[in-house]
Amino acid sequence: DQQVKQNSPSLSVQEGRISILNCDYTNSMFDYFLWYKKYPAEGPTFLISISSIKDKNEDGRFTVFLNKSAKHLSLHIVPSQPGDSAVYFCAACSRGGSNYKLTFGKGTLLTVNP
Amino acid sequence: DTGVSQDPRHKITKRGQNVTFRCDPISEHNRLYWYRQTLGQGPEFLTYFQNEAQLEKSRLLSDRFSAERPKGSFSTLEIQRTEQGDSAMYLCASSLVSYGGRAEGATDTQYFGPGTRLTVL
Numbered sequence: 001d002q003q004v005k006q007n008s009p010s011l012s013v014q015e016g017r018i019s020i021l022n023c024d025y026t027n028s029m030f031d032y033f034l035w036y037k038k039y040p041a042e043g044p045t046f047l048i049s050i051s052s053i054k055d056k057n058e059d060g061r062f063t064v065f066l067n068k069s070a071k072h073l074s075l076h077i078v079p080s081q082p083g084d085s086a087v088y089f090c091a092a093c094s095r096g097g098s099n100y101k102l103t104f105g106k107g108t109l110l111t112v113n114p
Numbered sequence: 115d116t117g118v119s120q121d122p123r124h125k126i127t128k129r130g131q132n133v134t135f136r137c138d139p140i141s142e143h144n145r146l147y148w149y150r151q152t153l154g155q156g157p158e159f160l161t162y163f164q165n166e167a168q169l170e171k172s173r174l175l176s177d178r179f180s181a182e183r184p185k186g187s188f189s190t191l192e193i194q195r196t197e198q199g200d201s202a203m204y205l206c207a208s209s210l211v212s213y214g215g216r217a218e219g220a221t222d223t224q225y226f227g228p229g230t231r232l233t234v235l
Contacts, residue, residue: 004156032222043118043205043226044157089156093222100211100222101147101170104156 003027004092006105014113019077021108023090026071030092034102035064035075037086044089048075080112116140118227120206126233127196134192135230139208146189147224148181149205150174157205163189164211196234203229 005024013019021035031052036044050057050064050073057064063076077084087109091102119138127133139146144165149157160179161171165186175181178196183189193200207224 034223036226041228041231043120043207043228046223046225049223091156095222100145100209100224101159101162102149102157102207102224104158106154106156 001026002105003030004090004103004105006088006090006108008108009106010109010111012111012113013080015082016079019075019080019084019110019112021075021077021088021090021110023073023075023105024071025073025092027092027094027103028071029094029096030103032093032095032100033064033066033073034091034093035062036089036091037084038089038107039086047088077110080110082112082114085110085112118206118208118225120204120227120230122230123228124231124233126235128235129196129198131196132192132194133196133232134190135204135206135232137189137191137206137227139188139206140210140225143208143210143225144186145209145211145224146183147207147209148189148191149207149226151203151205151229152201160191193232196232198234201232201234203231205229 034049035047038044048059048062066073087107089107090105121136147162148160151157163183178194181191207226209224
């Protein structure tokens with residue numbers, strides 16, 4: 001059973017436009033969500049996170065929105081830049097479970113075209 | 115550079131051989147995690163340490179896998195009698211988790227190393 005789902009394997013946008021990456025989860029115990037960016041042959045790089053007590057968190061060009069009732073979160077990148085081209089992973093954990101292990105989606109390949 | 119480091123970055127071995135990977139976490143972090151990533155998948159949890167104690171192991175971690183974190187600093191992941199199905203990227207992550215109040219700089223965020231790419235022929 002896949003508890004974190006990223007249903008779009010790929011997304012292509014033009015430079016300067018908005019990129020919206022989506023993520024759905026099924027486990028109601030998840031209360032902390034993170035987005036990571038990954039380049040080929042490198043480890044995931046942390047981008048932004050959000051706690052379940054919030055519905056929005058913003059950091060520069062990156063904003064994460066959380067809709068708990070729909071069990072859905074999204075990452076907005078504005079404006080998109082060619083250097084943003086990478087695989088983006090959504091991850092979730094249950095901090096109440098104390099192990100904080102992350103459950104990841106399969107990732108979305110974002111391509112930003114100049 | 116004070117990030118998470120892993121060694122080696124790449125390892126090619128023959129089926130049946132033993133391999134060992136090393137992870138050096140961010141120095142003040144008390145949690146260390148191992149994940150495995152195969153092609154087209156997100157990273158999957160293998161095991162984690164709180165200081166030197168190994169507190170949980172995934173069912174993905176067969177008896178051929180063993181992990182240690184002596185003295186609560188670096189960690190090693192050993193795979194004995196490697197199989198072709200062990201070919202994957204092995205990722206290490208660390209974080210600082212506090213209990214009973216927020217320690218200075220405490221974060222639940224896990225920071226990943228560059229990974230070790232294992233190829234079993």
